[in-house]
Amino acid sequence: MNFDPVLLTSRMQPMKAAGLWRDETINVFLQRALERCPDKTAVVAYSQSATEPVRLSYRELDRRVESVARNLASMGVGHADVVTFQLPNSWEFIAIALACARIGAVANPVMPIFRQHELTFMLNFGESKVFIVPKVFRGFDYEAMAREILPSLPHLKRVIVVGGEGEDSFDNALMREDAPPLTGPGIAPDDVLLLMYTSGTTGEPKAVMHTSNTLFSNLHAYIAVMELSDSDIILGASPMAHLTGYGYLAMIPVLLNSTTVLQDVWDAKRALHIVRTESVTFSMASTAFVADMCLAVENGDSTSTTFTKFNCAGAPIPPVLIERAHKQMGLRISSAWGMTECGAVTVTEPARALEKSGVSDGRPLPGIEIKIVDINGNELPCGETGTLLIRGASLFAGYLKRPQLNATTDDGWFDTGDLAFVDADGYMRINGRSKDLVIRGGENIPVMEIENLLYKHPAVMTCAVVGYPDKRLGERACAFVALKPGATLTLDDVRTFFDEQQVAKQYCPERLEIVDALPATPSGKLQKFKLREMARQFGESA
Incomplete structure (x- = not known):
């Protein structure tokens, strides 16, 4: 594959001079673990299909990584070749990712939900040389x-x-002990390390390219703000084929020489069991994961006193959920906002989580700048909502084969497509996407405020x-709601509740749709474009 990371050149000298790009690959950090703590537990992998987890020390993890790397190389996989793997959270996932870096190949994890249509496009577009799948996962035959x-x-x-x-099994193909030693170079800091397709919140996946320098500049900054160390035990329950899982739950533990504990199928009750058993200290996932754990605790489960920090990204966190998590579980929920194209951009530090996570998405990480602009590109003052632009160390290397879509200005600003504002303390709040406004009779409806009020309803x-x-008003607001088990809710109930909250009547949703679940990406990021498509039919049928 001929990669063209066009967004790197202008940043190389300033980012390296500032110490933000350290020119270190993941191979450096795994080698450091082998020197410092070879017998420390690196990975604990819980599987729904096994009674006991797999436990690997750094020494054993390295042995398996070396085996996978040698066998991939013996198949002709080398520098800049793409290896696609569609796996749940597992030790094999981590070993493959690390093995790709060892031989200079490009890791391309893809979500287990994808089927023939999406995969045919992705594997052809990325010119993947090897495709690694589970035999069966959650009842689906991936091999077939x-x-x-x-x-x-x-x-x-x-x-x-x-x-x-047979010969194509993981054990027979990638764990053979007779593969020849490696001879080629490993990944270089400015080589493309990771190819990851965007989650599809807009319906148009693009192949995002990251290097070790772009990705790890973000992870180092994140580690510092979240105050993580080698003593942390990190729960990896968010899918690792998404940047949250790959970067923060698979790579950060290796950078820290700490431990990651994997859960392949999300279940809040089992997650709390893992938290207690493994003395988990930290995790990162979407808001839904926290809501599920709170509900499990309300139903009688318990957590652990070691589990004190959680980072939520993907959607705003309702203040009521932050309060519930702290009261019921002792968790400090830090908010964050980011994209596959740049990793975490803003994060709320744990010390201010209770104060700021419910009203902001955090402050920019070191090495990242943000700017809020109006429709003409003029920077807006504090408190005013406009288009969010970002630039800095962790911005991606570009979209594979589609540089025309990179959406960057000559001076390096990237248009996120999101609307946001910054408060007086420098904390940013995402205020929807550019298509996310509801304008009723010429008045902008505060969508996030309405959602936060709805979350307070029991x-x-x-x-x-x-x-x-709407023909008369232009638009009206529709609330899509997934209910707690056994609960009921009508539009009249919502109106009564909003009256009790003393909210302006025009802010109350004028339509209520009860759904089993809100449409989301595999990592839990809400797909509002699907809801808008559904809601459009209400206007057409009126």
């Missing part, structure tokens, strides 16, 4: 799917199956508000 699409993938040389049989589990067309 991979075999089905193989004839339509001219670049693909091999399908390898975790839990499979029947509401999760919610989102979008606009739908």
Whole structure:
């Protein structure tokens, strides 16, 4: 593959001079662990299909990484070749990611939810050389799917199956001990390390390129703000095929020489068991994960006194949920905002989490700048909402084969497509996407305020508000709500509740849709574009 990381050149000298790009790859940090703490637990992998977790020391993890790397190299995988793996959170996922770096290949994790249509596009677009899948996961036969699409993938040389049989099984293909020693170079700091498709909140996936320097500049800054250390035990429950899981739950533990504890299928009750058993101290995931754990605690489960920090990203965190998590679990919920294109951009430090996480998405991490501009590109003052631009160390290397979509200015500002404002303390708040406004009769409806009010209702589990067309007013607000088990809710209930909260009547949603769950990406990021598509039909049928 001929990668063209066009967004790197202008940043190389200033970022390295500032010490933000350290020119270190993940190979450096794994080697450091082997020198400092070879027998320390690196990975504990819980699987729904196994009674006991797999526990790997750094020494054993390195042995498996070396085996995977040698066997991939023996298949002809080398520098800048793409290895695609569609795996749940598992030790194999981490070993493959590290093995790719060891031989200079590009890791391309993809979400387990993807099927033939999406995978055929991704594997062809990225010219993937090897595709690694589980035999079966959550009742679906991934091997059969991979075999089905193989004839339509001219670049693909091999399908390898975790839990499979024969020569293409993971054990027989990648754990063979007779593979020749490595001879080629590993990943270089400015080589493309990671190819990751955007989550699809807009419906148009693009292939994001990251290098060790762009990604790790973000992880180092995040470690400092979140006050993480080598003594932390990190729960990896958010999918690792998303940047949250790959960067913060798989790579950060290696950078720290700490321990990551993996959960392959999300279940709040089992997660709390893992937290207690493994003395977990920290995790990062979307708001839904916290809501699920709070509900499990309310139903009789317990947490651990060691589990004190959690970072939520992907959607604003309702203040009521922050309060519940702190009261019921002793958790300080730090808010964050970021994108696959740049990792975490803003984070609320733990010391101010209770004060700021409910009203902001944090402050910019070191090495990142943000700017709020109006429709003409003029910077807006504090408190005013406009388009969010970002630039800095962790901005991606560009979109693969689509540099025309990079959305950066000549001086390096990247247009996020999000609306935001900054408060007097320098904390940013995402105020929706540019398409996320509800304008009723010429008046902007404060969507996030409405959602936060709805979250206070005892029947509401999760919610989102979008606009739908109206001939007279232009738009009206529709609330999509997923209820707590056994709860009921009507539009009249919502109106009564809003009256009790003394909210302006025009702010109350004029339509209520009860759903089993809100549409979301595999990492839990809300897909409002799908809700807008559903709501559009209400206006058309009126």
